[in-house]
Amino acid sequence: MEGLFLYLILFPVAGAFVVWASDRQAVCSGHGRWKDVRDYLAMGTGVLEFAVMLVFAAKGLGSVLRIPGICGLGISFCLDGFRSVYGTIAAFMWMMTLLFSREYLARERRLGRYYFFQLVTLSATMGVFLSADLFTTFIFFEIMSFTSYVWVAQEETDGALRAAETYLAVAVIGGMTLLMGLFLLYRALGTLELSELAAAAADCADKRLLYIAGGCTFVGFGAKAGAFPLHIWLPKAHPVAPAPASALLSGILTKAGIFGVLAVGCNVFLYDARWGMFVFSIGLVTMFVGALLAVCSVDLKRTLACSSMSQIGFILLGTGMQGILGEENALAVRGTLLHMVNHSLIKLVLFLIAGVVVMNVHKLNLNEIRGFGRKKPFLKACFLAGALGISGIPLWNGYISKTLLHESIVEGIAHAGELSGFLRMSEWIFLVSGGMTLAYMTKLFVAVFVEENQDAAEQERFDGMKRYLSPVSAAAIGVSAAALPLLGFLPHLTSDAVADLGQGFMHLEGAVHTVAYFHAANLKGGLISIAIGILLYLALRKLTMGAGTARDAGQKAVSVYRDRWPGWLDLENLLYRPALLSVLPFVARVVCRVLDSLAEWVILLLRKTVFADRSIPHELPEGTEFTHLLGAALDRLRILKRKLLKQPAPEREVSFEHKLAVQREKILETNMIIQRSLSFGLLLFYVGLVFTLIYLLYLGNI
Numbered sequence: 001m002e003g004l005f006l007y008l009i010l011f012p013v014a015g016a017f018v019v020w021a022s023d024r025q026a027v028c029s030g031h032g033r034w035k036d037v038r039d040y041l042a043m044g045t046g047v048l049e050f051a052v053m054l055v056f057a058a059k060g061l062g063s064v065l066r067i068p069g070i071c072g073l074g075i076s077f078c079l080d081g082f083r084s085v086y087g088t089i090a091a092f093m094w095m096m097t098l099l100f101s102r103e104y105l106a107r108e109r110r111l112g113r114y115y116f117f118q119l120v121t122l123s124a125t126m127g128v129f130l131s132a133d134l135f136t137t138f139i140f141f142e143i144m145s146f147t148s149y150v151w152v153a154q155e156e157t158d159g160a161l162r163a164a165e166t167y168l169a170v171a172v173i174g175g176m177t178l179l180m181g182l183f184l185l186y187r188a189l190g191t192l193e194l195s196e197l198a199a200a201a202a203d204c205a206d207k208r209l210l211y212i213a214g215g216c217t218f219v220g221f222g223a224k225a226g227a228f229p230l231h232i233w234l235p236k237a238h239p240v241a242p243a244p245a246s247a248l249l250s251g252i253l254t255k256a257g258i259f260g261v262l263a264v265g266c267n268v269f270l271y272d273a274r275w276g277m278f279v280f281s282i283g284l285v286t287m288f289v290g291a292l293l294a295v296c297s298v299d300l301k302r303t304l305a306c307s308s309m310s311q312i313g314f315i316l317l318g319t320g321m322q323g324i325l326g327e328e329n330a331l332a333v334r335g336t337l338l339h340m341v342n343h344s345l346i347k348l349v350l351f352l353i354a355g356v357v358v359m360n361v362h363k364l365n366l367n368e369i370r371g372f373g374r375k376k377p378f379l380k381a382c383f384l385a386g387a388l389g390i391s392g393i394p395l396w397n398g399y400i401s402k403t404l405l406h407e408s409i410v411e412g413i414a415h416a417g418e419l420s421g422f423l424r425m426s427e428w429i430f431l432v433s434g435g436m437t438l439a440y441m442t443k444l445f446v447a448v449f450v451e452e453n454q455d456a457a458e459q460e461r462f463d464g465m466k467r468y469l470s471p472v473s474a475a476a477i478g479v480s481a482a483a484l485p486l487l488g489f490l491p492h493l494t495s496d497a498v499a500d501l502g503q504g505f506m507h508l509e510g511a512v513h514t515v516a517y518f519h520a521a522n523l524k525g526g527l528i529s530i531a532i533g534i535l536l537y538l539a540l541r542k543l544t545m546g547a548g549t550a551r552d553a554g555q556k557a558v559s560v561y562r563d564r565w566p567g568w569l570d571l572e573n574l575l576y577r578p579a580l581l582s583v584l585p586f587v588a589r590v591v592c593r594v595l596d597s598l599a600e601w602v603i604l605l606l607r608k609t610v611f612a613d614r615s616i617p618h619e620l621p622e623g624t625e626f627t628h629l630l631g632a633a634l635d636r637l638r639i640l641k642r643k644l645l646k647q648p649a650p651e652r653e654v655s656f657e658h659k660l661a662v663q664r665e666k667i668l669e670t671n672m673i674i675q676r677s678l679s680f681g682l683l684l685f686y687v688g689l690v691f692t693l694i695y696l697l698y699l700g701n702i
Helices: 003-029 032-059 081-104 111-130 134-153 158-189 194-203 207-225 234-240 243-265 273-296 300-328 330-361 377-390 397-415 417-449 456-463 471-489 495-506 520-544 571-608 625-645 656-698
Strands: 064-067 075-078 545-548 558-561
Touching: 003 032, 003 111, 032 081, 032 111, 075 111, 075 134, 081 111, 081 243, 081 330, 081 471, 081 495, 111 134, 111 243, 134 158, 134 207, 134 243, 158 194, 158 207, 158 234, 207 243, 207 273, 207 300, 234 243, 234 300, 243 273, 243 300, 243 330, 273 300, 273 417, 300 330, 300 397, 300 417, 330 377, 330 397, 330 471, 330 495, 377 397, 377 417, 377 471, 397 417, 397 471, 397 495, 397 520, 417 520, 471 495, 625 656
Parallel strands: none
Antiparallel strands: 064 075, 545 558
16 A cells, blocks of 8 residues: 555656646647647546545555655655545545636636646645655645745736745745754754654753744744744735635645644644643734734635635644643644644635636626626525635534634633633634634625625626536535535534544544534534624624715715725735845845955954064065975985986976976966866856746746
């Protein structure tokens, strides 16, 4: 079974090259048949990957594969319950997005590039989720970051290229910080094997070094997850990326970051309350800020992107509670895992439906897509399933995971001692954030599926759409949506089974007591959050909507959605770009100027003291004092030899002093040539590196 590791990782890459070759053939020949071949090959690769992952998950638990010698430390993979769950979810989501992509991208350019990088990213993502050590995780994590960059830049508009630039910058800076953290971890623990980290960390005396290393790894993994304040790429990338890519960015690539956070937190900082409080605090801010941004947005995909940020906050909050609760963290462990799974599946459904809207209307503003789904019951039912799930409505999957997370906070309040006050406040932020989730999802549902468009002719066009979705795309959305109530209606058969399978990754072993999800005590938190959501929706509807004039003359004034996006939370334009483009260059210039002047003063001081020039009786015509003395000695020896042997002196003879001086000049010239050649080679390397970076930033055609 170990060979299936290589299949799952290498097969998508092989499929990517075959798809790319088919696309080249389609471009060269101009025949539509080759385009169909390209599309079917891409979809077939996704279907086969999912099928093999299912078989592997069913029969390969416990399998391990180690490949030594790669990048020095070698790479390794394993399959446990958690990895089988997320490997299956990743393969499932890729299959569904590939099935949907054929219709969504039918009129797009450069589809060969899109499919190529989508399949390569699938390979890298599977490598992350199946990795058995942090070094392997890092390698595939960075590959995944660079290949997914192409998704963001696919449209090649100014907004897409700027968002892709931000995405790449966060990925590169996060990757470098992550690598530094892994260096420190390896120095402190002597291993990066996930199965060995917990024992090595328990024996480590220098806990301060572990916290520094953990902070570096959190920056790297948290940047990809979308944790505050490293979330800046997320609201910018999702609206400009194709909808299938947005579903994967939100549902899977953010979970690759969470995988890294869990891998470090649940091994290096197992039952560590300090680390738990750090992650919990980041999660709390991320959860609330993401929900606030989503409430204020009037762009469909941007709202869903900010929602992803908020839900990542819920997951990080559960991750932090694992450390705070120590060995009694069963609720937090299972809630974290289930909310990861639920969020992945929910965002797959919601972003694919957003893709249907874009595919037919080519717009995302709620005022322009208003009323699109009024006469589309299938689309309405699927979106409602996702909205109810992510809002935590009882009998839907999101309610199960949010109940576990909420009850873990309640348990922490009862047992955390001096932290009880902070956790009590955090519980209300949790409930308010859940209410905000219901508020912004209600806003989206009402705008797209209930209200009428202010333009009567546009509404008539929306209602008259009969074939707005192909059967294959409808199947991709419908099958994905069907999983949401299944995980919520029968939680003990479905959700609990998934939690049982994956909890070992977070060191929770053995049976866990059954949670009565629909008991009054557990329903209380959900109902409070729902009540808050209803009140917030009614209040925010007045805040975010105002009077506007319809476009057609003679129509009455109607209310329109106002963009209340808080500019003071746009950290990219307020903090990061000014710091990177203005402040840091200025500080660097000042520091370099000081160091340059300091070097000049040090050199001058040394020339006046230690290396002061000494006086010599005369200036040598050529060579150095060494060649002069050695040459003169050799000349005297030659004269002495002639006298002893009674040999005549030649008419013209070159002295040894001159020969040695000439030889010295040849050596110096040769060294100069070598140095100049090396400098020239380094210059060429630098030019090549610059062009490589330009190629990565501005793509180039494949």
